Amino acid sequence: MHLTPEQLEQFDRDGYLFFPGLFSTEEIRTLTEAVPALYARREAYNVREKGSDAVRTNFAAHMYSEPFARLARHPRMVQPVMDLFDEQVYMHQFKINGKMAFEGDVWQWHQDYGTWLNDDMMPTERAMNVAIFLDDVNEFNGPLMFIPGSHKKGVVDARHDLSTTSYPLWTVDNHLIAQLVERAGGKQGGIVSPKGPPGSMILFHSCLVHASTSNLSPWNRVSVYLSLCAVSNHIRRHKRPEYIAHRDFTPIACLPDDCLRLPYPVDLPWRDGLPASALQTSSVPFADMKQAA
Template sequence: MKLTPEQIEFFNREGWLFLPELFTPEETAFLAREAEAIYAADRPEVWREKSGAPRTAFAAHLYNDAFRVLAAHPRMIEPIEQIFGEKLYMHQFKINAKSAFTGDVWQWHQDYGTWKRDDGMPEPRAMNIAIFLDEVMPINGPLMLVPRSQHEGDLEASHDLATTSYPLWTLDEATVTRLVAAGGIVAPTGKPGGMLMFHGNLVHGSAGNITPYPRKIVYLTLNAVSNHIRTPTRPDYIAHRDYTPIATLPDDALLHLARSHREAAE
């Protein structure tokens, strides 16, 4: 899968790009079922909110076949190879939950700030690719992005260890206010299967979810092989040390796996 010149120009200017319903309902329903089974598991990779609800599940591609296939899917890998101009490896893989009624906030932050400070990533040549597993609506905690904020570079941040169950390098209110005054806020929404990609320095966050509608999103953090991390401090299941270039699978691999699981269950 290749991006058009217009899509690349939009991404380079705005710092994000959303491709609606890139994956089929059959593919995303399969992934959503597998995600719920992972959230129910007692594993160190599954982090929970202070309420006990799931917050994020790391490294599912290493122990679940569905997410192993997704992690090498050409619809996710090829556009980023196109932008970076080189092969990629998986820096991080996570399935973020915004559980109905109890999903907590993600404070305003830049992802590269964490990758640099905690993992020793040299440059912001890694990118998050997000697949919606539920419908993301304006009311159930969509990801909020500050367009063009990536052009500000790596901003000063503070290590917030208290607000939520997950430590994060966060931006202060004055910085966010200044950036929003310049670029506004967008919150991409859409049906399951939509794919959002955004620059490692793009400022973003999300509000809590107090609705009855859950919001699950899979994130692949794809890093240029030449930009591999140098001084990791976090567990390997959070910041991977395997810098092997990703070899993509056939485009229909996920669909075939979904159907084989369905047939085995019948």
């Protein structure tokens, strides 16, 4: 799937593109049926909500689950990012976010690149998210909220929030959010929230400021996020474990477009469990590690 000149122009202006119902019911069923077993695992890669057993984020399912390994190589998700970067990409992060009914907590206002820069030493913002809805997303179950055009500001000031939720995040303060929203149109479009059926896809810039509210509805809102990074822009530090920030910078080789309907073979290196290496971390930048060696 390639982006049109009009879509490229819209992405440059707004910082995101929305594709309602891009994947079929059959394709989405393959993924949704695999989620409960993944969430049930008592592994480090399942981050649970604060004070709850509900999974907030499942990391790296493409390393041990066949359906998600195929999704990680799907041309509808990977090719548009290569079009935007004009370069091959690797998987920086893969997560299944579970905004579960009644229990899904907030995601504070943030830029993804803020975390990737501060924690992983990713050189530039040549990385972005591609998200796919596994459930219907409506105004009640905590949909994503974007501030259109906020990516044009580049990296903004942020603080490391270690207390609000169970997952640490580099967050943007309320005063700056108010300024960005007003700049984007205030009550007339300063905040947008793409909503749609399962199978809808969102592509958004790593500097686009976004958030989501808690889910007080009786409906789950599970989405999959592929964080794709230009190969030349790979991270320079292993401060976070590998299941969160990957260290294999091999370009993604796409499967055929029907890969969610047919059982194409895929490599599952963590099928038999999380290796010890995936838990190891280092706060030393790569360059310093090489000099020390």
